[in-house]
Amino acid sequence: PDHVALALAARAAHERRDGGFVQLVDVGCGWGELLGLVMERMPPDLRRRCMPHGVELSTELARLSNEALAPFGGHCEHASAVEGMARFPPGSLDVIVLSSFLEHEIAPLPLLRHCREALREGGVVLVKVPNHASWNRTLRGARWCGYRWPDHVNYFTPRSLARMVRAEGLAIARFGLLDHLPTSDNMWMVARKP
Secondary structure, eight states, rough: HHHHHHHHHHHHHHHSSSSOOEEEETTTOTTTTHHHHHHHSSSHHHTTEEEEEEEOOHHHHHHHHHHHHHGGGGGGEESOOEEEEEEEETOOOEEEEEOOOOGSSOHHHHHHHHOOOOOOOOEEEEEEEEBBBBBHHHHHGOOTTOOOOOTTTOOOHHHHHHHHHHHTOOEEEEOGGGGHHHHHHEEEEEEEEO
16 A cells, blocks of 8 residues: 555645645554655655654554654544544645555544545545455355454445445545456555545
8 A cells, every 4th residue: 555655645746736745644554654664665855745644543553653753744643533533624634544444443434524524625535445345255255354353343345435435525536447356355446535
């Protein structure tokens, strides 16, 4: 997911006409590894224009994430996903990453609503979730790798994910067949605030 997040950040920086910071948020950021990698791999001119933020429920992981993001001018909100996203001002974010997260979230619709509200016009949400419609899930049944009780509380098919994202007022920017192949246990989507 780091190369996709990097590409989205670069695109957001290119599209920002006001010269302001590109605001990136990783929801369920753990110890800040993903955003740290994204920031380290950015060209220096782009890195200077990006500010990484995280949202993390675990006290210890939020502390570690703060340490990882501080050198880049960022911080981590220690909160649930819904509460953390509600703390960002409306229209303040450019890229939100929900990588391997929505399957853990008990309130995915309110979370997506807060994401939409926090995004600038044209801002994007990167979503990666297990693909419940995969052939492997059908073949393996209860032994499918995407089943992880009790921490996975939601399961999505390409159709249900698209319906949920649209229901919260986001437009699908990228979700082609290659992003949700039935041979893959995971699927990717980029949604945009219209």
